[in-house]
Amino acid sequence: MPLKTQTSPDNPDVVVIYLSGRLDVNYSLSIEDEINKLIQQDHIKLVINLQDVEYLSSSGLRIFIATSRQLKIKNGILKLVKMPDAVKKVFMVVELLDMFEVFESNEAALASFKK
């Protein structure tokens, strides 16, 4: 699945990734691979926008776990934006919510990189 990504002129080194639909066992590995390719290309400041994610399973959760791990190796950072309630629930159940910075908008997430 090709990733929908975006960079803004104000923050050219930050890549915003838009995920959508069901993040279950069917798509998680390919998404993880695509994000990993970005990291290998030294895009190490990432924002993942979750606004259009309908569903997240434990397999989908691994996207965020694996991405965080890869970024940690490269001293990068991952921020999440617009987490739907059903997605937030899964992060909370496995006690991972505190490990991610979550923002209400892309702008807020991008601004936080400048601090």
Added chain:
Amino acid sequence: MQRKFRFKMPSETRRLKRLSDFLIRSLGRRVPEQDLLDDIIIAADEIATNIILHAYNGSKGREIVVDLLLNPEKVVLTFQHNGKVFDPEKIPRPVLSKAITERKPGGLGLFIINQLMDEVVYKFKDRDNGRNSITVIKYLTAQGVDHASQDSDLAR
């Protein structure tokens, strides 16, 4: 009033969405709290995924039978399969604090099922039909949860 529904699916992960659709169709109007409905859908997806990947080892064309029972007090979901016996006791509880640093954190799906559902019961090789089953219960009322905790107190 009690209602029963049955859904059959092949052991293919790309059919998981149909299971979610079945649950939304059957429960959507009858379980008005979105939060409870989300819990049931997430747990059901995790159970079916575990059956496909672990009990059936990813082989396609095997069958999973899902029975749904709904009454004002609770939702009961039973998944039956003919795959490998799967003993949840042998799966270690994931160390959540290490999930970010471990290469492949295992057991997250089982952990989620146990956290979201009020009761989880595994049966191996049922005497009536020879199938393995996993039954999960979600109580819809506080009274239902109270009864469940009294029952489990008595069972101790």
